[in-house]
Amino acid sequence: MTSESEKAKLQEAAALLQHARTAVAFTGAGISVPSGIPDFRSPGGLWTKYDPFEVASAHALDHNPRKVWEFMLETVDLLGRSQPNPGHLALADLETNSRLSGVITQNIDNLHQRAGSRLVVEYHGNFQRFYCHGCLRECPEQEVMDHCSRSIPVYCPSCGGLVRPDVVFFGEAIPAQAHQHSLELIQAADVLIIVGTSGEVAPANVLPRQVKLSGGKIIEVNLGQTHYADITDIRFDASAEQVLPQLAAMVLE
Ligand SMILES: [Zn+2]
Structure with missing residues (x-):
């Protein structure tokens, strides 16, 4: 059951996405846990x-x-x-309906692409x-x-x-093209949805801060404590699999 305060937060986040010039998602391992990838x-x-x-x-x-x-x-x-879960599918749905410009992912599992996302920057490659x-x-x-x-x-x-x-293996650099492409998306973004990543892994973890520094808004969907508490505008302490489909439905209604 969604409480009234959760519903108000969802509406607030949906409004941000509806009015965004360029919304981008930044994802990590947490979005793929419900797909069976610990x-x-x-x-x-x-x-x-x-x-x-x-x-x-x-x-x-x-x-x-x-x-x-x-x-x-x-x-x-x-x-x-593994199979894409409703969290991956909701992001693909937002992109198909021009409410999301792309996904920057730290995941190597190919699940965003399999869910139907087209612009996916693979920060750590693809397995x-x-x-x-x-x-x-x-x-x-x-x-x-x-x-x-x-x-x-x-x-x-x-x-x-x-x-x-x-x-990208340990001790290896982020591919120049992926890094450049992420920066372009991040610089264009006025709304960023952080999903399933607590901000521990450098250098990917600095990307969200750049959106905040340039005046953008941050929506966060993460279970538990993260390193983004100081920059997040709207935070959902919940699974992406639950929140993102509700959010997408509100944005697209
Ligand atoms: Zn060869």
């Missing part, structure tokens, strides 16, 4: 089972590619079993895309999976280089 950092998440330095770092790629690939196969399997570390050729997912069914790690048929997912 936050890597939380209890039950992959980082309680694997040491990220051992399986998802530039160092690991160089020194233990087999272990990197064991981890990747488990992740690909986890992501393959369903692969490329060769040697010649930088993009490797089709099917080719990679066929190779995996025979042996891992996967090597490039053209140059023999190691194939890797197109994600």
Whole structure:
């Protein structure tokens, strides 16, 4: 049940989105938890089972590619079993109806795209895309999976280089294009919806502050404490899966 005060907040947030010049969403792991993907950092998440330095770092790629690939196969399997949830779908719906300009996501799970979002800036890459570390050729997912069914790690048929997912590993820089594209969206935004990200991971966590500094409004949908308390205008301490569909319905009614 939605209380009267929650309803008033939803109406206030809906009005911001209706009158926004450019509204942008900034998402993190929390939006995909209801899709069956535990936050890597939380209890039950992959980082309680694997040491990220051992399986998802530039160092690991160089020194233990087999272990990197064991981890990747488990992740690909986890992501393959997940489905977009009503939170992803609500953001796609807002974009389709021209109430949202795009999504900047820290997630690598491809769920925004599968939900129908078209402008998605993948700040940390995408786990369903692969490329060769040697010649930088993009490797089709099917080719990679066929190779995996025979042996891992996967090597490039053209140059023999190691194939890797197109994600940002620990110790690696954010891809210049993704960073540039995020900045453009953030600079244009006068309303930002922060969803499922508590602001711990740099450098992505500074993006929302830039919207606030340029006079924009911040709507936050996050469970529990976050690092954005000082910049948030309207905050929902709730799951994106519950709040975003209600919000989208009000904006689009
Ligand atoms: Zn190659």
